[in-house]
Amino acid sequence: MTKRLLMLVGALGIVLPLLASGPAMAVNPDEMLSNPALEKRARDISQELRCLVCQNQSIDDSDAELARDLRVLVRERLIAGDSNEEAIDYIVARYGDYVLLNPPLKPETYILWGSPVVLALLALLAVFAFYRRKQREASAGTTASLSREEQARLDEILGSSKGDGKA
Structure with missing residues (x-):
C-alpha cells in the first residue's frame, strides 16, 4: 500500500508540472x-x-x-x-x-535571419577541427617511439610488476 501511494505521489509530481x-x-x-x-x-x-x-x-x-x-x-x-x-x-x-x-527579410534584418545559420556553421567547423586534431594526435602518438632510456625503464617497470605477481 505504501509503495503504491509513493508511486502515485511521484507520478503526480511529474504530471502536474507538465499540465501546468x-x-x-x-x-x-x-x-x-x-x-x-x-x-x-x-x-x-x-x-x-x-x-x-x-x-x-x-x-x-x-x-x-x-x-x-x-x-x-x-x-x-x-x-x-x-x-x-x-x-x-x-x-x-x-x-x-x-x-x-x-x-x-530585408538588409536591416539579415543578421536576425542569418545568425542561426552562421552559428550552426561555426559549430560544425569547431566539431570538424576538434576531430581533425584528435586524429592528428592519435596518428602522431602511434609513430612516436620511446628512447632507449624510456624503453629500458618501461621494461624494468613491467618486469618488476610481473615478478611481484600483481599483474
Missing part, C-alpha cells in the same frame, strides 16, 4: 476591451509581437511590464481606429523590426 506548463496568457482583465471583435484583433496582433524583455515570447504570453505596455498600446491604437497593419506598423516604427516575432 502550458502557455500562460498574461493579458490581465483590466487590459481587455469590452468589444469582443476588437479584443480578438488585439490578441491576434499581440501574438505577432515579441516581448523585448523575454525575447522568445509574444507580448500576449509575457508578464513583463514592457509587454503589458505594448498590449495596452495595441489596444489604444485599435480603439483609435487603426487597422491591424497600422497598429503593427506603429509599434514597429517605435521599436524596430526586432519587435516582430517573424521579422521581414
Whole structure:
C-alpha cells in the first residue's frame, strides 16, 4: 500500500508540472476591451509581437511590464481606429523590426535571419577541427617511439610488476 501511494505521489509530481506548463496568457482583465471583435484583433496582433524583455515570447504570453505596455498600446491604437497593419506598423516604427516575432527579410534584418545559420556553421567547423586534431594526435602518438632510456625503464617497470605477481 505504501509503495503504491509513493508511486502515485511521484507520478503526480511529474504530471502536474507538465499540465501546468502550458502557455500562460498574461493579458490581465483590466487590459481587455469590452468589444469582443476588437479584443480578438488585439490578441491576434499581440501574438505577432515579441516581448523585448523575454525575447522568445509574444507580448500576449509575457508578464513583463514592457509587454503589458505594448498590449495596452495595441489596444489604444485599435480603439483609435487603426487597422491591424497600422497598429503593427506603429509599434514597429517605435521599436524596430526586432519587435516582430517573424521579422521581414530585408538588409536591416539579415543578421536576425542569418545568425542561426552562421552559428550552426561555426559549430560544425569547431566539431570538424576538434576531430581533425584528435586524429592528428592519435596518428602522431602511434609513430612516436620511446628512447632507449624510456624503453629500458618501461621494461624494468613491467618486469618488476610481473615478478611481484600483481599483474
